[in-house]
Amino acid sequence: MRKIVIVNNPKDWDFNIEDVEVVAAQAYLTDPAYTEIKNARIFNLCRSYKYQSTGYYVSLLAEARGHRAIPNVTTIQDLKSQTIVRSITNEMDDLIQKSLSDIKSRVFTLSIYFGQNVARKYEKLSKQLHDLFQAPLLRAEFVFNKEWNLHNISPIPLNEVPEHHRKYLMNFAKAYFARHRFSGAKPKAKIYDLAILTNPLESDPPSNRKAIQQFIEAAHTLGFSTELITKDDYKRLSEFDALFIRETTSVNHHTYRFARRAHADGLVVIDDPVSILRCTNKVYLAELLTKAKVPIPKTMIIHKDNRDQVVQELGLPTVLKKPDSSFSQGVVKVCDEAQLNEELDSMLTTSELIIGQEFMPTDFDWRIGVLDRQPLYACKYYMAKDHWQIYNWKGKKNNISGNAETVDIGEVPFNVMHTALKAANLIGDGLYGVDLKEINGQAYVIEVNDNPSIDYGYEDQLLKKDLYLSILKSIKRRIEIQKNIPNEQSA
Known part of the structure; x- marks a missing residue:
C-alpha cells in the first residue's frame, strides 16, 4: 500500500523516509492521477482541518477514492467537539490522573507526534490519546480543577512544531511509518429503548407529525x-439502545454530534455518522460515484484554479451546488457568464471546492428508498410549478414543492433501480x-440522501404501516445482532 504524506507546502516536510511519498495538497485534490490510485494510505498533515478547508477536503476525497485517510473526516469532526472529546476520553480518567500527578501548574499541554511525546513518562497517555483521535500531530490541553481534565485536543500544524522538537518528530515519524497496520480504539457498547430525534420548530422536517x-x-x-x-437531550443518549434521527442532518450541526456520540456509546444509529458525512457533501458524492462508474450528470469539481473552464466543460445553463446543500437550497442554475461568475465568487468564499453539473431538465425525479441494501419504496417527485427543481423556496406558499407519486417497486425501470442500489450501497x-x-x-x-423524507400520505401511499414497520424491524434486528440476541420477532 502506498504511503502518501499530504502537506500544504512540501517544504513543511523535510524528512526523507523510505517508502513515504510527499505530495502537495492542491495536487492531491486536483490532479486526476491521484484519483486513479487504488491502494493508498493518506497521512493528512495539512495546516488546518477546518470545515471545507483544503485539509478537510484531503481527508474527505481520500475516503471517496477508497484511500485510507489519517485523520479521517469522522476524527476531524470529533476533534472539534469538546463534548465528544470528553465523552470518548472518560474511560481514560485514571490514566490521566496518574500520568499528570507530579505536575504543579494548573494547565499542562501535551504534544503528541505520531503517538509519542518527547518525555517517555507520557508514553502511555500519548499512545491512548492517539489511538482515540488518529491524527499524526496532536496537542492535548489539560486543566486542573480538583483533578485533571482534558480541556481540548486539536491538531498541531506541521509548520508550528518547535525547532527543538524536529529531531524527535523525525524519529517518531520513522517508527510510525515502519508499522504495517494502523488501528484505532473501538468504542465500547454501553447500555434497550428507542430515541427519535426531532425538532418541533423545523419547518420542513424529514417526517411530518403523522409519520x-x-x-x-x-x-x-x-x-x-x-x-x-x-437537541437538549444530548447528555441522555446513553439511556437508549438506538437513535433514529428524524431531523434534517448536517455535519456542522447537532444532528451529526448526536449520531457520533450515539455511535461511540454503542447505540444503533440511523442515520449513522459515516452516512451523514458521506451523503451531506456533494463533492464527496461526485468523487465516489464517478470512481465507481455510477452514471451522474456531467460533473466538474470547481475550485479557484479551474473556474474559468466551467463554460467549456459544462456549457450554459449549468447548475452550481454548495457541497452541503439540501432540499434544493444552495443549488442554483446559472444561464450566462455574468451570473456564473457572480455565483462562483459567492460560493468559493465559503468552500474551497464546489460542484458544477450539466443542466438536465426532466418533469420529475425518481426517489428510490433503500434500507439494508434493498429497495424499500419508490416515488416520483415532480418539479414545482414553473420551476426546474422539486422545491421552489421563492415560490408562493402553495407552489413551494411539486406533487409526489408513489410507485410499486416492481414498476420501476430496471436501469433506475439498478443504478439507485449501486449508489446507495456505496x-x-x-x-x-x-x-x-x-x-x-x-x-x-x-444525489444520495442519508435522511430521506418519510411523510404520512406521501412515501407511505402504497406500503402504509408496513413502511414504518420495515424501518423499525431493521433497527430492532441491528440491536439484537449487536447484543447477540436471537432474532425472532423481526426476522
Whole structure:
C-alpha cells in the first residue's frame, strides 16, 4: 500500500523516509492521477482541518477514492467537539490522573507526534490519546480543577512544531511509518429503548407529525419503549439502545454530534455518522460515484484554479451546488457568464471546492428508498410549478414543492433501480433516498440522501404501516445482532 504524506507546502516536510511519498495538497485534490490510485494510505498533515478547508477536503476525497485517510473526516469532526472529546476520553480518567500527578501548574499541554511525546513518562497517555483521535500531530490541553481534565485536543500544524522538537518528530515519524497496520480504539457498547430525534420548530422536517406517530406505533408493536427527544437531550443518549434521527442532518450541526456520540456509546444509529458525512457533501458524492462508474450528470469539481473552464466543460445553463446543500437550497442554475461568475465568487468564499453539473431538465425525479441494501419504496417527485427543481423556496406558499407519486417497486425501470442500489450501497447499509433522473432509458444519480423524507400520505401511499414497520424491524434486528440476541420477532 502506498504511503502518501499530504502537506500544504512540501517544504513543511523535510524528512526523507523510505517508502513515504510527499505530495502537495492542491495536487492531491486536483490532479486526476491521484484519483486513479487504488491502494493508498493518506497521512493528512495539512495546516488546518477546518470545515471545507483544503485539509478537510484531503481527508474527505481520500475516503471517496477508497484511500485510507489519517485523520479521517469522522476524527476531524470529533476533534472539534469538546463534548465528544470528553465523552470518548472518560474511560481514560485514571490514566490521566496518574500520568499528570507530579505536575504543579494548573494547565499542562501535551504534544503528541505520531503517538509519542518527547518525555517517555507520557508514553502511555500519548499512545491512548492517539489511538482515540488518529491524527499524526496532536496537542492535548489539560486543566486542573480538583483533578485533571482534558480541556481540548486539536491538531498541531506541521509548520508550528518547535525547532527543538524536529529531531524527535523525525524519529517518531520513522517508527510510525515502519508499522504495517494502523488501528484505532473501538468504542465500547454501553447500555434497550428507542430515541427519535426531532425538532418541533423545523419547518420542513424529514417526517411530518403523522409519520412520527406511525413510527411510534410501529415501535410499540415491536416492543420498543419510544421517546421523542430534541437537541437538549444530548447528555441522555446513553439511556437508549438506538437513535433514529428524524431531523434534517448536517455535519456542522447537532444532528451529526448526536449520531457520533450515539455511535461511540454503542447505540444503533440511523442515520449513522459515516452516512451523514458521506451523503451531506456533494463533492464527496461526485468523487465516489464517478470512481465507481455510477452514471451522474456531467460533473466538474470547481475550485479557484479551474473556474474559468466551467463554460467549456459544462456549457450554459449549468447548475452550481454548495457541497452541503439540501432540499434544493444552495443549488442554483446559472444561464450566462455574468451570473456564473457572480455565483462562483459567492460560493468559493465559503468552500474551497464546489460542484458544477450539466443542466438536465426532466418533469420529475425518481426517489428510490433503500434500507439494508434493498429497495424499500419508490416515488416520483415532480418539479414545482414553473420551476426546474422539486422545491421552489421563492415560490408562493402553495407552489413551494411539486406533487409526489408513489410507485410499486416492481414498476420501476430496471436501469433506475439498478443504478439507485449501486449508489446507495456505496454509502453503507442504512436508510437512504437516492434521487435520479431518467433520460432516454438512462438513469443518472443526482444525489444520495442519508435522511430521506418519510411523510404520512406521501412515501407511505402504497406500503402504509408496513413502511414504518420495515424501518423499525431493521433497527430492532441491528440491536439484537449487536447484543447477540436471537432474532425472532423481526426476522
